[in-house]
Amino acid sequence: MPVTLRDVAQKAGVSAMTVSRVVNGSSGVDAETQRRVEEAILALHYIPNRLARSLVSQQTKTIGLIVPDVVNPFFAPVVRGAETTARKAGYRVLLCNSEGDLRLEREYIEDLVSHRVEGLLLAPAGDHSRLALLPLLKGGFPLVLLDRAVPETDCDIVISDNVAGAKKLTEHLIAVGHRRIAHFTDSDDVSTGRDRLEGYRQGLATSGIPASDDLIFPTTTDRMGGYRAAQLMLELDPLPTAIFTVNNMTALGAMQALRERGISVPEDIGLVCFDDVEHLAVLSPFLTVVDQPGETFGSLGAQLLFERISGKAGNRSRRIVLQADLIVRKSCCVNTGVPAR
């Protein structure tokens, strides 16, 4: 049904090859012929079939990008950064949402390989993503991990200094007067969660505050997870004076639970987290956070990937660790001191 090269060729009274040359801007085509061909292309609304083209050229000029959640204010800029960089390099991005689900992630990886993407940018669902990655790595498939490390998986990666960031956040809370600090952490399966927990522990240790397991709440990193963890936490007596949540959505969920109990931040309890909540920060200079440069993750990741694809990368895998910047706002009683309770 769609118009092919041959249709154009016929209409222009030339061979398919000539049309191909015109389409690809090759030199060595008579000006008059070129004009006729271009006319035919326009008249027929010819659009080249990239499938066929890729099949012969063995180049799809496409990379895959899998993130756990496009909607998350952290990953959205990651996507944008990757897309912009890719576009500049003449590449398209196939974007997939794994929803943090290993099965879905695996499906998507197969799908992308099947589409013959030339490389893959992946913010893995968790440590168990390893199984899906192993065959790729063995085959020397260009792969760059984003944001999350996968144990015993040696490949290029762009990552934050999560331990340092979490430590800073914790130390900040302590500096402001908190000593009883709850931590909402990820399932044990995700490197960022582990590292931030570690940073939390180190932060406490520096001040000689014992880390109590009662104050550590493993949960999921979505809003619901934060909500549930907060509900559990609220049964503690005495309550912690501050919470450090593993990411932005968790912090929002926690806020929600706190609000429902009439507990306000920062007056009654301090709250800090990793990742900013883009639009929210505009409204009220509110949550104290470790802000991660999402766009940089995306563009650096894409750069690494293109170096890999073009073979300029060498054998050793590269590891880029981005600094985690503390953004101090009002959510931890900086102004009011430690809450009364």
Place this chain on the structure above:
Amino acid sequence: MPVTLRDVAQKAGVSAMTVSRVVNGSSGVDAETQRRVEEAILALHYIPNRLARSLVSQQTKTIGLIVPDVVNPFFAPVVRGAETTARKAGYRVLLCNSEGDLRLEREYIEDLVSHRVEGLLLAPAGDHSRLALLPLLKGGFPLVLLDRAVPETDCDIVISDNVAGAKKLTEHLIAVGHRRIAHFTDSDDVSTGRDRLEGYRQGLATSGIPASDDLIFPTTTDRMGGYRAAQLMLELDPLPTAIFTVNNMTALGAMQALRERGISVPEDIGLVCFDDVEHLAVLSPFLTVVDQPGETFGSLGAQLLFERISGKAGNRSRRIVLQADLIVRKSCCVNTGVPAR
């Protein structure tokens, strides 16, 4: 470099066709042969080349989805809805971000057609998207518009009742006591903007309030647009007592500008808008809005598209108009009455 059907065939000591049959689960393959082939597939990590497959079958099992901004809290659920529905129908979604830019949108459309997507779900950048759509429509290409109509472009569409929603919003402001209501509107090029402006006018008219052009501020629908419009508005004397912005991002930008001037919502000025701000609403029951069911847009749109693709849709184009629900919260002085100024 990658493993092909023939490699598998050779390894299994059969013909390519037999491997193809096994891969596609066709019946009529000897159990023992099948076992051998499957073994070879696993051993070689064979993954079929979908490009080749699509080339011959003329089916890519893929649709395109173009939205102006994946990050926008309205479009994010649209994407999710479309993806979920597509996945259930055995289709993949190629997601593109037009950034509301006509050139980019056009590029993406070509790209998707070139990829031979079987249909396109499009939230158009504006009225001028028409030029890019015309050839598609002429060719009978399956196309469903989302959220925004394009004048003189007859095709399937899922859309909100923007006029009614905007009218409700305006009437609500009036009911609460406002009479001097500013409206931040989109560029004239986008149907949603026009319709909401129309609803605003109708809302005023119902109460016999004259619509003054001085109170209407055309701007862009991102945060910056809202910010700038608010700055202009702040030069009015007397100030309006309430603002109705065309969408969520514009409202956020307006908030930002107001905050910087020490004007608070809803104490000093009322603020309402179209679209909710997902995460924000959790924190503070805040903005009064017309909430649009993003997920429904996506899934209904996908459904329409699949009916089109499978030829079940008939010749006439369908138009689904979703009701726009008012969510009344605290942003328009409901509790405090009309502000003093």
Place this chain on the structure above:
DNA sequence: TTGTAAGCGTTATCAC
């Protein structure tokens, strides 16, 4: 049950 031949729409190669 299995294999052979042709072709999907394009491009690389080498003649003319």
Place this chain on the structure above:
DNA sequence: GTGATAACGCTTACAA
């Protein structure tokens, strides 16, 4: 300058 031919990896149609 231009065109015939083969090939990319796969499936459809038919033959064995």
